[in-house]
Amino acid sequence: MSIKALILLSPILPLLGSAIAGLFGRQVGRAGAHWVTILAVMGSFALSSYVAWQVFLNDLPTLNYTVYTWAVVDNFNLEVGFLIDSLTALMMVVVTFVSLMVHIYTIGYMHDDPGYQRFFAYINLFTFAMLMLVMANNFLQLFFGWEAVGLVSYLLIGFWFKKESAVKANLKAFLVNRGGDFGLVLGVAAVAYYMGSLDYFEVFARAPEVSDLSVNLMGDASWSVMTVICICLFIGAMGKSAQAPLHVWLPDSMEGPTPISALIHAATMVTAGIFMVARLSPLFEQSPTALSFILIVGSVTALFLGLIGIVQNDIKRVVAYSTLSQLGYMTVALGVSAYSVAIFHLMTHAFFKALLFLGAGSVIIALHHKQDMREMGGLGRYMPITAVTAWLGSLALIGFPFFSGFYSKDMIIEAVKASDRAGAGFATVAVMAGVVVTSLYTFRMLYLTFHGQTRMDEHTRSHAHESPWVVTVPLILLAIPSVAIGYFTIEPLLFGGVLADAITVSPANDVVAKLAYKFHGPFEFGLHGFVTPVFWLAMLGVATATYVYLFSINVATTVKTRFHWAWQVLDQKYGFDSLYQKGIAGGSLALARVLSTWFDSRLIDQLVVNGSANWVGRFSALTRKLQTGYVFHYAFTMIIGLVALLASFVWLR
């Protein structure tokens, strides 16, 4: 088979698997459903690995080709096609690997759920959609994949559709994402207008011609076209990658089953925005203004949303806020033109965050679906594999030297420091402060869950035990890259030019190149990691968490009461949720009701439409009285008329 056929098969397999498990779930049964879908993803992973092998080791040249023509209209060739280069290959492997782990894990997690087949159908469908997104060679297909993953996310957050909180969360997720897509659609429309094409390569080729154009959107203020395009596109990324202030849907998405929190809301879908900006680096490089905007948004997300994680008691929500914060780090990297570093962190984060979510899920299974950390504690004794892998994931998350997250996060911080982009100063402070916050909430979670006293009731405690192998094996398999992938990939990805065929950075902006001369191999870099300020900042967080949550838990309560206002600000999540709920959703609904009742029903329909009909009716009711049917009335009227006519003649003479 040709490589193109193999590439095509990669998304098609999970699509077929999804169709079989979804449409014929009853016929194939539970085991049939998980076998079909797992084999499909396994095939997809094997094919992705093969493609990656060809791209990375055999120097397969970039493939850019059309699969089929979607429509041809008005000189626009709208196509479904694939662009296979290093970036795509990397994403394919990450997506299919995490997806495979989550598929296997799901056998254990959803064991007793009546919607077993449906769940497998959804996650298979998700894999298809995500692959279509990362493999796209044009904006149309990007948008298809973008919304298709959003659809599956919607279906999965609302998987337990009887739960009111779940179906509220999925509606919220879809609508907030649509808010982002609003920007994305305008960005795509702008690209179509200014570049006359939706094909990536054609658009990239024409981007320099557009870079000098400007447009007046409102009044006399003139905007660079590139800035408008890039900010519009990035608003789409803010929705999908949950950047402030469009982040509100992600914590609520935890209403969905834990495997999809790992797959969709941590490792893959939410990184689509990061991926998109990296994929479109030739456009974003043309607009420093847009990049500064990205940098600020990312910094705010990285620091301030991480802070909320400290006050959460639901184990999944801690990890969710951590995800927001880490997505902020990736966005910061994009903002300083360090696209390859963003992708590097995307990859390491995919592994360790999926691991942490699945670890949290393993705890949740053990405690019969309890998620409140106040009712946990000391679980390390009962579930050693989960505890050890969670420790490994946590060390990666806080950036402990030699762990995967260390390499990617340290590079982000170094890149920000080296950058002279407007906003980089603020960003430096935010990402450094974020390090303390990250280690604080991470170790708080570790201690509250696995260490200290057991705080659950006796019944739950006596049933707590390690999860079955379908759960622990994915944990172990994810722990390996969480620990080691950074060490082995930092050099080729960032300094070896592996991503150079996919990512364009103008030399003036190239902070990664500036860092290259400081980099003397991963081992040196790791050793040096122990003496940097970043390390001590992280240790500060760890030490604080250790002191408070391991030894004197009362301190937490004291701090909470003394700084109640601060706690409340964080507990209220800075008021974003109520603003959206009351202000935007409530406001729209109130407006809708006013328009519907007063304007549409009363003014247009009652007053104008029926009013004029009534007026005609009244008028004719009057005139009808003249038509009495009595001959003498008509005769009399005629006589009066005749007299009046004659009189007028006489008078006017």
Next chain:
Amino acid sequence: MYDWPLLSLLIWLPIATAVLVVALGNSHESLVRPVALIGALATLLLSGLVYLGFDTATAAYQFQERVLWIEAFNIYYHLGVDGLALPLVLLTTLIGVLVIIGGWTIEDRPHLYLAAFLVLEGLMVGVFAAMDALLFYVFFEAMLVPMFLIIGIWGGPNRIYATVKFFLFTFFGSVFMLIALIWMYLQSGSFQITDLHQLPIALEAQILIFLAFLIAFAVKIPMWPVHTWLPDAHVEAPTGGSVVLAAVMLKIGGYGLVRFSLPITPDAAATLDWLVIGLSLVAITYIGFVALAQSDMKKLIAYSSISHMGFVTLGLFLTFAIARNSGSLAGAGLGISGAMVQMVSHGFISAAMFSAVGVLYDRVHSREIASYGGVANVMPWFAVFAVLFFMANSGLPGTSGFVGEFMVIIAAFHANFWFAFVAATTLLLGAGYSLWLVKRVFYGEIGSHTVAGLKDLHTREWVVMVTLAIFVIGVGVWPFPLVEMMEASIAELLSHIVESKIK
């Protein structure tokens, strides 16, 4: 086979079937439904032949038939289809079959009910296939009668109010069109639409004609603010009536604009395009908000229809603004193609949504959203289809609902950033009212004892749902054939409307 008068067959076969169905009447009641279905299916197959024989490379009218009808006024029975008419003819014959299947269980005088739909189908094909303006007018008016009867006899409790309103509104509009047609006949001596396309007209006269057409077609589409008949008509209409009304009859307004207004009065259209664009944007946003506030499912879908038809009128009238903005016509074809695709797509999606409401109404006899809740628990397959169709309604890529809106938004950007900005609000509003309905009706705990006892779809409902799902997804995944069908005619239309007709 192509030398048969295929278009005439498409018009008269359903009508002849209707006569047969009425004749069978009460005496052979068991035959009524199968005969009606066979008639509709045969019509669908014949329209398939037209599709297969249609040459997409040319903008010419094909399958023409021309017979002198009224010599004194030079009126011809003249039929033909081009790339703009054919998709709508196909839509009509498909929906024609689905409403017969959907109306299977009507118990009140089923022969008359089915006959009314068959007659309606024939007349609607006539509207799209007519090449003579007066013939068009005759079909245009005649089609009101069966719809009037369908709502008036088989409708809900307030049906008389709704039918009278429906009839007066549309009749009021079409009188102006008739006056315009007669005026142009006096100028040109012909009622043939292609002759009218060539007729030079001064700008003042063009504007009057344009407004006359606009009133006629705006009521049909319907455009804001002459839309208030539609929610009432939908609410009172039986399911089949709503399906045909939303899927096909509204499209006649859009078709009228593209067949009459744009080519006959291009200068007036260029002068007054701001009016249509403005009303379209109002429809998309304002009506989107109004839809959000509805508590009656049919009303909600009716308002959603008005909002989605806003994309049709917007797409059709972007051409002039694009030319003014960029000095070229790049993007104009995208707008018109998008508008046409949107019409066909809305035909599928609105038919599907009204059918879905019909499925619930048949079981529970309520259209109120509040009467439901948790339907997905008891009707899982139905919920799958419903989620698909409401997602399509909110413009999900991969469904037909995305294609037209996407094209129109891109075209709108070619004209003005803010047009695109306002049009793109549909992403939020459309998803808002569609998915909020899904949440309240399908998700959550089972809402009532009635809902708890619901049975999932039966075979006939399956047929309707699967058919519509195939088209909704098919057009979304591969709109190529549909777009290709229209391409030549749209290019021809564009070249025509940029030439001034002022002499």
